[in-house]
Amino acid sequence: MKNIHVSTTVNGDEVEFVCPPNETLLDALRDRVGLKGAKEGCGTGDCGACTVEMNGEIVCSCLILGAEAQDAEIKTVEGMSTGDALHALQQSFIDNAALQCGICTPGILVAAKTLLERNPDPSETEIRYWLAGNLCRCTGYDKIIKAVQVAAADMRGA
Known part of the structure; x- marks a missing residue:
């Protein structure tokens, strides 16, 4: 080859x-x-x-x-991050304890960032749908969904 x-x-x-x-x-x-x-x-x-x-x-x-x-x-x-500054999603995952082992976290962050670029104010259902292709066996999804919601609000300046 x-x-x-x-x-x-x-x-x-x-x-x-x-x-x-x-x-x-x-x-x-x-x-x-x-x-x-x-x-x-x-x-x-x-x-x-x-x-x-x-x-x-x-x-x-x-x-x-x-x-x-x-x-x-x-x-x-x-x-996602710029220089020493974490992206709002990365910071929200830390602040909301939305990660544990970290295997799934990079993929979830990329998917969530793409979602928020397309829809800066998604509903919980939209977030769950968008992240359906990402499995997390440690944290559970409630903290992840919450972290995305908080980051979305922060990014909108709400």
Whole structure:
């Protein structure tokens, strides 16, 4: 198998890497680009721990080939904070104890951020629907939903 050269944008930065044609985007991000935020939970797209945003859509990076990132715009959890300042969602997860082991947290944060960019005032039902592809076995969902609601209010200036 011949390796593939990929040019893409990750968190606003132009990135190039070389990967085998069968390597997942998750592995390329972690091993080639050095971004360790997205986690492999299941490897089958069922848990959402590897969620990233690709061309404006949330995807399970374990189901996407690294080569498919060619000319794409990818956003990961590492791109959420700016300098030393955490994103409002990240701070809300800390303040509302919406994380424990941390395996699911990066994927949930990316999915929630994408939701709030599209709908800055989602209902609880909308949040639950939007995060349905992300499984959490430690925290439970009530604290996660609350953290998203609090962050949404903070981001709206409410």
